[in-house]
Amino acid sequence: MTDGKAVIVVEGLSRRFGDVTAVNGLSLKIQEGEVFGLLGHNGAGKTTTIRLLTGVLSPHGGEARVLGLDPTRDGPALRGRTGVLTETPALDERLTARENLSYYADLYGVPRHEVPARVEGLLEEFELADRADEPVGRYSKGMRQRLALARALLPGPELLFLDEPTTGLDPVAAREVRELIVRLSGEEGRTVVLCTHNLVEAQRLCHRVGVLEHGRLVALGTPAELVRGLDRGLRVEVELSPGDEGAVGALRGLPGVLEVVEERPGLLGVKVASPRVVPEIAAAVVGAGGRLYRLQPQEPTLEDFYLALHGGKGGR
Numbered sequence: 001m002t003d004g005k006a007v008i009v010v011e012g013l014s015r016r017f018g019d020v021t022a023v024n025g026l027s028l029k030i031q032e033g034e035v036f037g038l039l040g041h042n043g044a045g046k047t048t049t050i051r052l053l054t055g056v057l058s059p060h061g062g063e064a065r066v067l068g069l070d071p072t073r074d075g076p077a078l079r080g081r082t083g084v085l086t087e088t089p090a091l092d093e094r095l096t097a098r099e100n101l102s103y104y105a106d107l108y109g110v111p112r113h114e115v116p117a118r119v120e121g122l123l124e125e126f127e128l129a130d131r132a133d134e135p136v137g138r139y140s141k142g143m144r145q146r147l148a149l150a151r152a153l154l155p156g157p158e159l160l161f162l163d164e165p166t167t168g169l170d171p172v173a174a175r176e177v178r179e180l181i182v183r184l185s186g187e188e189g190r191t192v193v194l195c196t197h198n199l200v201e202a203q204r205l206c207h208r209v210g211v212l213e214h215g216r217l218v219a220l221g222t223p224a225e226l227v228r229g230l231d232r233g234l235r236v237e238v239e240l241s242p243g244d245e246g247a248v249g250a251l252r253g254l255p256g257v258l259e260v261v262e263e264r265p266g267l268l269g270v271k272v273a274s275p276r277v278v279p280e281i282a283a284a285v286v287g288a289g290g291r292l293y294r295l296q297p298q299e300p301t302l303e304d305f306y307l308a309l310h311g312g313k314g315g316r
Contacts, residue, residue, distance in 0.1 A: 002194060003161035005032040007191045008053065009161055012062030014215075022048040025062065033189045035181060037196060037206035039306065045215040046195045051163050053193075054079060058199065059205035067159060080109055083157035087164045087195075089148035091138035097128050097147050100136060101154060108155040119125055122150040141168035149177065163195040203302040219309060223302045230300050230308055233258055233271045236278060238264055240285055242266035247290030254284050266293075 003152055015023040023045045030036045038041045038046050051057040052100045053066050055075025055182035066127075069078045091100055101119040110118060123129040126146040136144065152160060162181070166174040166288035179199065184190045198200050202209055211219040219226060240247055251270060252260050261269040261307035270281060278297055285292045 001059035004077060006030065007032045007067055008193075009065045010053075010062070011064075013049075013052060013053055013055060013059050013064055014061035018051070021215050023059075024053065026212075026217055027062075027214070028210055028217060028220065030191060030193065032191055033185055034207045035185045035192045035194060035205050035298050037194050037201060037202040037209035038212065039196070039199070039209055040212035041310075042141045044212040046212055047163070048215075050084070050163070050193070050195065054082060054084060054161065080155060081157060081198070082161065084161045085148055085152045085163055085165055087167065089149075089151070090145070091124075091136050091144060091147060094135060096133045096135055097123060097139075097150075099146065101151060104151050105154050110155060118154065122153060125148045131297045142170055142173055145169055146173065149180075150191075150215060153180045158190055160190060160192045161193060161195070165194070165196070166198065166201065187212045199303040199306055211306065213310075221304075225288070226305045227300045227302060230305055233273050234275055234278075235298040235300075236270045236272060236281060237286070237294065237298060238268040238270050238281060238292070239266055240268070241291045242292075244288075244290045246288040247292075250288035251281060252296040254280060256280065 006029040008027050008028075009028055013026040014021065014022055026045075038049065040046050048057065052059055053064055055071035055078055057074045066078055067079055068079055071078055087204060092103070095103065098119060102115055105115045105119060106112075111285065119131070123132045126149060127145060128143065128150070131139075131143070136147065137243070139147065143164070149162075149165060152162070165181070166177050169177060181192055181194070182205065185192055194202065194206060206223065208220065208222050209226070210217050240252070244266075248260065248262070248268065251268070252258055254277070256273045257270060258273055259269075259271040261271075263269050272278065272281070275297065282292055282295055
């Protein structure tokens with residue numbers, strides 16, 4: 001990620017639908033080459049934000065600059081420099097993959113003499129070349145997702161908006177998409193805005209994340225920064241002989257141990273106040289005559305932060 005050049009600048013952006021405020025005073029900056037994660041439950045305002053940033057919707061308040069352009073006034077020019085993957089991408093199922101890409105290349109304004117090579121290259125990259133001349137209606141969900149990703153890359157975009165890009169993909173294909181996002185950002189300097197419910201993926205890929213709730217930005221920072229803000233101690237998984245009550249009792253009485261939960265026979269979740277207590281856990285189990293099979297500290301994750309932010313409630 002490069003420093004200093006903001007490709008998205010948002011100040012006080014708002015949008016209402018009747019009595020519902022979908023985006024409420026949103027302000028943020030996204031830097032060139034950054035993978036920025038936009039997180040939040042369904043209805044939090046993520047999709048509306050993307051539509052505002054691409055000029056599909058006009059704001060009721062505030063302003064935005066994307067690639068130096070006003071999305072409301074310069075929407076067509078902006079959309080020619082961005083790629084968008086929606087969660088449920090629209091593809092013409094009657095057309096082949098090659099025909100779909102050629103059609104959208106024309107809509108994107110790709111120079112006609114470049115279209116065949118660009119389409120062929122994307123078909124190869126997303127492993128669709130051998131079925132490029134079949135109607136898309138025969139494709140699996142994963143194949144359609146790969147084709148939609150290829151379509152988003154057609155104009156050679158400087159900025160990509162990706163909504164759940166690995167949905168429906170098998171583990172190998174999902175890994176390839178994650179590697180593609182890293183390459184687009186790290187090697188090619190493109191900016192990616194990633195909307196996802198996959199918090200493990202967000203922690204792995206994103207330089208920074210912003211969490212929306214009821215249209216408001218309620219958290220912003222790197223995954224590491226957000227996780228460090230959790231005041232929850234350190235959790236340690238302890239595996240020992242099932243039914244070893246002596247060792248369990250020793251752990252419950254150990255200074256610095258805040259909680260001991262038996263998650264299943266022989267597996268304990270131990271919450272400690274400090275990493276300094278971890279070696280003492282092993283000593284306490286052995287000292288009580290127990291058999292210690294595994295001792296593994298569990299660092300807090302972005303998912304832990306997200307659930308704590310929402311009062312421990314999941315949901316989408």
